[in-house]
Amino acid sequence: MPDLLKEKTEAKPNPRQEAAAGVHHVSRFRGRFQRLWRGLIGIVLLALIWEFAPRLGLVDRHFVPPLSEVLDAWWQMIRSGELATNLRASLVRSAVGFGLALVTAIPLGAAIAWYPPVRDLTTPVLEIFRNTAALALLPVFVLILGIGETSKIAIVLFACFFPILLNTISGVASVDPQLLRSARVLGLSPVTTFRKVAFPAAVPTIFTGIRIAGAAAILVLIAAEMIGATAGLGYLITYSQFNFLIPKMYAGIITTSVLGLAINFGLVALERRFSRWRY
Amino acid sequence: MSSTIELKDVGQVFRVRGEDDRQLREFVAIEHLDLTVGAGEFLTLVGPSGCGKSTVLDLVSGLTRPSAGVVSVGGKEVTAPGLDRSVVFQQYTLLPWRTALGNIEFALEAAGGLKKAQRTARAREYLELVGLSDFAGRYPHELSGGMKQRVAIARSLSYQPEVLLMDEPFGALDAQTRERLQEELVHIWEATGTTVVFITHDIDEAIFLGQRVAVMSNRPGRIKAIVDVDLDRGSPDDDVRSTAEFARYRHQIWTMLREQHSPVARLEEVHQVA
Secondary structure: OOOHHHHHOOOOOOHHHHHHHOOOOOOOOOOHHHHHHHHHHHHHHHHHHHHHHHHOOOOOOOOOOOHHHHHHHHHHHHHHOHHHHHHHHHHHHHHHHHHHHHHHHHHHHHHHHHOHHHHHHHHHHHHHHHOOOHHHHHHHHHHHHOOOHHHHHHHHHHHHHHHHHHHHHHHHHOOOHHHHHHHHHOOOOHHHHHHHHHHHHHHHHHHHHHHHHHHHHHHHHHHHHHHOOOOOHHHHHHHHHHOOOHHHHHHHHHHHHHHHHHHHHHHHHHHHHHOHHHO | OOOOEEEEEEEEEEEEEOOOOOOEEEEEEEEEEEEEEOOOOEEEEEOOOOOOHHHHHHHHHOOOOOOEEEEEEOOEEOOOOOOOEEEEOOOOOOOOOOOHHHHHHHHHHHHOOOOHHHHHHHHHHHHHHOOOHHHOOOOHHHOOHHHHHHHHHHHHHHOOOOEEEEEOOOOOOOHHHHHHHHHHHHHHHHHHOOEEEEEEOOHHHHHHHOOEEEEEOOOOEOEEEEEEOOOOOOOOOOOHHHOHHHHHHHHHHHHHHHHOOOHHHHHOOOEEOO
16 A cells, blocks of 8 residues: 555656646556545445444444434435425524624724734734633623524624634735835835735635634534524434434434535635635 | 936934844944946946845835935935836745736736726736746746746836836846846846846846946945946857956956955944943
8 A cells, every 4th residue: 555655755757847848747646536536435434334333233223323214314304394494594593693704804804904003902802702612602692682593693703703803814914025015116005005915915814714714603503503592403403312313313413514514615615716826 | 218326325224132132222234325326227236145235225116214315216315115116026026816917917007097908918018028928827826936037027117117126136046047037137128228226146147237336345335346347248149257358357346245254344333222
């Protein structure tokens, strides 16, 4: 089996040669196809273990039912519309919270970064907030905003806000000074310099924050829905557990995984589109 | 289009903190510096590293104001950056999210006065001047170091400045690319007639490019001597760098730089802030 050493030190044309000839090296050990194929095998193996471990009595069937039963429960929920209702509830909450975080954190972060004194003033405060677990604040949100939608959206907003804000600040603040110097040489106004130089330079860093926020949005929301809600994926999972509908509970869990994957995939695709110049 | 550059008794002082004793001090980068560059002239500036070459360029470009003395371009005192002057830095300062063409358009957008289509046409014209017409749609990361610096030069020339300031623009390039770009730069200078101030620490480069070579002293930087270079550069096929005259200039400047190469001198130049 080829190991890391063999793969990384494989004989290949150097980058200059590749660039001059307009070609890319193809690894003997690890092509694109081989990678995908191996990944697929990994997933199939996981599915087989999940299916047969309960059947063979390696784990308690009541607590971990075989995958086929879980998928069956999943299918039933899709057919009955139960899944759609709960998924929609979760999606609306996380999308609203996430969207609000986007439109507030990016402009605020950019403004903070642009004025170093403001940055000095806010950095310690932001560090405190960043290190406060969003879920720890759920009681506060419930106290102030009640048990309804607002408190759940607020907690998603809180969880998404800080990754985006802090990444926007660091992205704008760490713009290459040489680019700013050349903007000054061209006589650009500060506003134009920000718009045409500092902000575009920060976009990749901001996107990293957006991706972290996307993952946080789902994570925090599911947890919040487990505590007090009448719809949503978190509610579905705890409700199923309380009623000992174990396959249904796993179906809910799989849905959150798929949702998380889909959101991350979408954000990565968006990131690639906006930072095409890096690849 | 070209302008005279004049620096009169210019000094530049920065605030620094000592690495060993943590004391605030004044750091005298340049002191009593006088230099005049004629309109349309190609002047190269050589000096030991850390002698304040780049500081001179920052002053002429208007990025910083001098602590003492007067800097003027075209008879007017320099108080801020302006589109009559342009700078090519050593590090490639292209916007990585814009294509080669887009980077030149960026400068033209800043300069103003042209419509979108005119900007594109002008940008193409200057890309052609530096021989990169085929690479208009490439992003900087897809260009070699030499190509990036060509784009930077095209960008600087595109808004037709009267003075072109260059801070070791070829310093990061390999020897062959550097020589080719030097030749191209001379052609471009002849074609545009812009005043050029070119900073380098490479003596050969200074002699090959400059009509005059200004030699700076150790910090605090001053102009130590100015050498008139009278070389028959002739056709590009003649290897002017290997002629006897070239070697003589080289030796003359090398000797000047060598004389002041005493590292002890540098340490004593720091004045403590009271």
